[in-house]
Amino acid sequence: MVYAPVDHPGPPVPERLRDWHTPHPGYAPVDITPPELRPDALADPEAWIADTAPDPTRIDWQARRADALVPYRVAAGWPLNPTGRTGRCGRNLSKWGENQAADPIVIAGTGPDRRVLLIQRGDIGVWAIPGGMVDPGETAPAALVRELHEETGVDLTRMRPQVLDRVYVDDWRNTDHAWITSTVALYKLDETVPATAADDAADARWVAADDLDQVAKETAPLGGLYEAHRPLLAAALAQDHAPA
Template identity: 60%
Template sequence: MSEYSPVDITPPELQPSVLAHHVPDWAEAARTPVDVTDWPQRQNAALVKFRLDDRGWPLHPHGRTGRIGRNLGKWGENAAADPIVVADTGTQRQVLLITRDDIGVEAIPGGMVDPGETAPAALVRELREETGVDLSDHHPIILGQDLVDDWRNSDNAWVASTSALYLLPATVTAVADDDALDANWWPFGSLDQLDAAITAAGRTLYAAHRPLLQRALDHLETAVQPTQTC
């Protein structure tokens, strides 16, 4: 059996020696998981249950990732909210995506849940901050609460998201802001159609959001199926 040799992905600003002097406003001050004092509360509140190892370090619920350390705001689970906004129906159906400013790909306009914030509130806030679209008066369909294959995940810190579907009768104006470089509506008859349109525009769909978008499509397809009678 080969020895496990993960890569430490902790960026310079989150190194223990640096955190001792300055903590970024988006991160917690804990230099290692041992410095975290509320693990029972975090474990109880987690979208996806996880455990701690013998050292008191959190373990990714799906096992080894090949990476250790922290490249996220918190040790353990980092809760996110992903609003999937779909307009129109049938062949005219479209989905609202942004171009992320960190990795330059097309993605759902979501982000991290702030301390003390609920997932429903984060869905509305992230959408408004990144696209200017305010759907605070809408009631979305919660599609799931799942681990996300985020590029910053490690054995010790990872992203779990509440994904929700917003249905609109027609597209609305979207203007990129905050963490978004661009905001656009894309054809959303299928994931293949979305892929083709994004590729034709010289862009790339964020791989981690593909399962969330497919779940939205599956829900939409199921919702329009006629009721079977005996």
């Protein structure tokens, strides 16, 4: 088996050939599985790995698909990315198929004083929504509160957020057979509260947020804005501006 680096983009897939129903006889995705998820390592897996089999063919996909945020197909025991072919196979995530995350978007203030709470990711150095993966047996609402508190120290346990969407996330780790979806929720505060980076966040701060362009401008000299979170932030900022 030949593995590519985990950040390998894979061969380009023309839009007309992305759909799994469309034949693509020359399709040759690259395998980006990192060492800790390869067969030898899975004999003694690390604690964060939920699926310890090197392939997904023995998983009960009927049960998993019933709990999925975004519907997807399974062919010959292999889950198929709901957006189609990606050019990459294997996995760089805890589970085969859908990996659910929770992304709490916290906005404080109004008008020129409006701010959004972001963290700088410790793994790739860009600025993103504070959030992360839903733990086994955990609900998305619980994960929203836990991830926010772990990464920023902000405790919004007593607040009920507005769930904005349950969506596929265009994450850099996604492959044909493992991908991320997210429950995205909006918390609205009257004013900012102290935030301190912790867990896997390198930094945390409130960023001026009149619109997405301003957020991107504010974070550009600090490492940039995480591409996968741009549409999530845009939707939250637009919703916050919407009339009550």
